[in-house]
Amino acid sequence: MESWEMQVLADELAQGMEKAMQLRFHLCATSPSEDEHLLLQRIISTFEKALCILKGGGHVGVAPAAAHESSISADGSSRSDDTNKNLCKDYGEASKKRKLQPTWTEQVKVNSGNGLEGPGDDKYRWRKYGQKDILGAKYPRSYYRCTYRQGRNCWATKQVQRSDEDPTVFEVTYKGTHACKQFNDAAPQPESPKKQELQSNNSCYDQIEQNPMLSNYRSNLRVDTEVSDIQEMPPAYFSFPSTFACHEGENDCYPISAQADDSHLGAYSPLFYSPATSGSNCFSTATYQMRDYGGHDSTDIMSANASTNNSPIGGMEFSIDPVHIDPNFPFNIPGFFT
DNA sequence: GGCATTTGACCCAC
DNA sequence: GTGGGTCAAATGCC
Numbered sequence: 001m002e003s004w005e006m007q008v009l010a011d012e013l014a015q016g017m018e019k020a021m022q023l024r025f026h027l028c029a030t031s032p033s034e035d036e037h038l039l040l041q042r043i044i045s046t047f048e049k050a051l052c053i054l055k056g057g058g059h060v061g062v063a064p065a066a067a068h069e070s071s072i073s074a075d076g077s078s079r080s081d082d083t084n085k086n087l088c089k090d091y092g093e094a095s096k097k098r099k100l101q102p103t104w105t106e107q108v109k110v111n112s113g114n115g116l117e118g119p120g121d122d123k124y125r126w127r128k129y130g131q132k133d134i135l136g137a138k139y140p141r142s143y144y145r146c147t148y149r150q151g152r153n154c155w156a157t158k159q160v161q162r163s164d165e166d167p168t169v170f171e172v173t174y175k176g177t178h179a180c181k182q183f184n185d186a187a188p189q190p191e192s193p194k195k196q197e198l199q200s201n202n203s204c205y206d207q208i209e210q211n212p213m214l215s216n217y218r219s220n221l222r223v224d225t226e227v228s229d230i231q232e233m234p235p236a237y238f239s240f241p242s243t244f245a246c247h248e249g250e251n252d253c254y255p256i257s258a259q260a261d262d263s264h265l266g267a268y269s270p271l272f273y274s275p276a277t278s279g280s281n282c283f284s285t286a287t288y289q290m291r292d293y294g295g296h297d298s299t300d301i302m303s304a305n306a307s308t309n310n311s312p313i314g315g316m317e318f319s320i321d322p323v324h325i326d327p328n329f330p331f332n333i334p335g336f337f338t
Numbered sequence: 339g340g341c342a343t344t345t346g347a348c349c350c351a352c
Numbered sequence: 353g354t355g356g357g358t359c360a361a362a363t364g365c366c
Contacts, residue, residue, distance in 0.1 A: 131344075132357070135355060145358090343364075346360100347358100
């Protein structure tokens with residue numbers, strides 16, 4: 001096939017991918033059924049494989065998780081063609097797998113009053129496997145991996161680094177996505193019918209549309225979707241800066257803070273509930289950096305900026321600047337949390 | 339006993 | 353050679 005034909009084909013596939021992503025975003029706001037969710041996931045996966053074949057020479061017989069991980073550069077930069085060919089060929093070795101895993105970083109500030117020494121648990125179970133003194137860093141870096149690495153072949157890891165400047169701030173770097181999520185007993189339990197109803201009626205999307213301030217947040221989201229290299233093709237991801245999340249394994253969006261214990265509902269001003277932390281911890285920073293995020297079919301971090309370039313492929317580097325939530329933001333507006 | 343943490347050693351990329 | 357990341361044995365806790 002001529003190169004220009006491949007480019008056109010790639011563009012078309014990219015368009016389809018983008019539309020699927022947009023559809024996913026809309027579905028996110030309407031509590032899609034599991035079937036709908038799966039169907040959309042397959043559509044996105046199909047586009048991804050097609051692009052992989054187109055660019056990488058065709059081998060797509062890889063584990064789904066690895067296939068998705070192939071979409072992401074560990075450092076967020078676009079990879080060379082040679083590298084990409086490898087990505088579509090071989091995911092057998094764990095070390096290679098890890099190198100290809102998506103990476104993103106969150107900065108969490110621990111409330112001084114919660115008595116915790118570090119960022120609290122997220123919904124996953126982690127096992128610490130190492131600690132290193134880092135050159136130039138005052139505090140050692142801790143390394144965690146998913147408890148279910150063995151049993152469920154889950155290669156998610158995270159690194160926790162305490163900030164030198166502010167010891168109450170932890171930089172948590174996540175690598176890879178949880179292959180164990182569908183089995184994870186620690187995963188969030190289904191919401192109560194009441195809460196589900198609330199979420200359904202007050203989806204993040206609707207809230208963004210209806211609230212000028214949130215709408216502004218969305219407009220501030222920047223998703224670099226420039227087509228620079230075809231191989232970078234993560235499935236649909238949207239991201240809301242610290243305020244909203246579409247959680248994996250769930251078919252709905254909700255304000256991240258809504259995950260927190262109900263007792264916290266009265267104190268929502270600039271409180272930041274990290275998606276990587278449990279409901280027992282509130283973090284008082286609005287800084288939520290998402291770096292080099294590539295994503296995985298189930299991570300469901302979505303970008304809401306629909307006014308991007310034509311194609312979502314390319315490095316798919318999510319460069320979301322820190323979002324500063326107005327302390328006076330009316331979180332108690334009708335329909336926001338209640 | 340099972341699971342988590344600690345920590346020195348090892349591997350590998352730069 | 354150096355530093356970051358991981359491994360795995362030893363140890364602790366429940």
